[in-house]
Structure formats: C-alpha cells, structure tokens
Amino acid sequence: MVRRVKRRMEISIHILDDIFSNKHRKQLIKDYKSVSFLDTELRESTVNLALNEKYRSSCTYIVDSFEKNTGIKLILKNAWISRSTRTTAIFHNHENYDLGCVYYMKTQPLIRNSGTMFRFPDGDRLFKAPQNSAILFPANLTHSVPPQFLPLSRYTLAMELNVDNRRD
Numbered sequence: 001m002v003r004r005v006k007r008r009m010e011i012s013i014h015i016l017d018d019i020f021s022n023k024h025r026k027q028l029i030k031d032y033k034s035v036s037f038l039d040t041e042l043r044e045s046t047v048n049l050a051l052n053e054k055y056r057s058s059c060t061y062i063v064d065s066f067e068k069n070t071g072i073k074l075i076l077k078n079a080w081i082s083r084s085t086r087t088t089a090i091f092h093n094h095e096n097y098d099l100g101c102v103y104y105m106k107t108q109p110l111i112r113n114s115g116t117m118f119r120f121p122d123g124d125r126l127f128k129a130p131q132n133s134a135i136l137f138p139a140n141l142t143h144s145v146p147p148q149f150l151p152l153s154r155y156t157l158a159m160e161l162n163v164d165n166r167r168d
Contacts, residue, residue, distance in 0.1 A: 073164035
C-alpha cells in the first residue's frame with residue numbers, strides 16, 4: 001500500500017531493526033512506570049512523551065533513523081507508550097497526521113504480537129517487526145495491535161509524525 005503525501009513523494013511501510021542497545025531498550029520499559037497511565041487493559045501514557053526528558057532523545061533517534069532511511073524530513077508531533085495484554089483487534093488510524101510510527105520495546109514473538117496488523121480492502125495483514133525494531137507507515141492506514149489472548153505484556157512506543165514541507 002502506497003500513499004502520496006504533500007510533497008507528492010510515495011511513502012511505503014518501512015521497518016528498521018536493532019534500534020537501541022538491549023540495555024537502553026530495557027531502560028525505556030523501566031522508565032514507563034514513572035509516566036501516568038490509564039487504568040484499562042490497553043494502557044497508554046497520558047502525556048506527550050515527545051516532550052518528556054526521559055523519552056525525547058529516544059523518539060528523536062528513531063525519527064532521525066527513518067529520515068536517513070527514507071530521505072524525508074519528519075516532524076514529531078506526539079508520542080506515547082502502550083502496554084497491551086490480552087488484546088482484541090481495535091482498528092484505528094491517525095488521519096490528522098502524515099505518518100505513524102511504532103517502536104516495539106517488548107514483544108512475545110511466539111504468540112505473534114511482534115508487528116502491526118493493517119487492514120486492506122482484500123483483508124487484514126500482519127507486518128512482522130521484531131522486538132527492538134520500528135515501523136513507519138502512512139497514518140491513514142487502518143491498523144491494530146495483533147490479537148493476543150495470553151496475559152503477556154507487549155510494550156510499544158508510538159509516534160505521530162508530519163512531513164516537513166519547508167524549503168531549506
């Protein structure tokens with residue numbers, strides 16, 4: 001699936017592997033506990049982590065990595081952490097933004113929750129992305145956490161981005 005953005009450039013789904021050291025990845029998971037969370041089965045941070053000193057540099061590093069990979073200048077607008085357990089698919093999109101990004105801090109690969117499920121006209125498709133990887137995709141693509149019925153946690157850092165159309 002390809003989407004044209006404001007610059008008339010084609011954007012596809014990109015996956016980057018081995019984003020951080022294992023030590024840094026584990027520290028992100030540990031630090032999430034200091035952020036305010038909703039008390040639901042799908043827990044999301046309630047503050048914009050792009051502005052949080054513990055997460056700002058990690059978000060920026062991921063965005064910079066995708067800029068180098070795609071050649072597209074990006075603007076980070078929002079970021080949050082989700083911890084999901086025993087999820088059923090809740091499909092949604094981020095249509096007010098150009099791109100969405102998910103960094104997989106902790107997944108359970110044996111139960112197939114390493115990645116994001118996308119909804120296409122011909123059916124749903126899982127784009128696999130291992131732990132410590134990130135996926136960048138057009139924000140208007142309808143997507144979901146893959147279904148999971150065991151009480152095992154999955155931690156992701158999600159971001160909403162816009163394409164920077166300013167001329168240098």
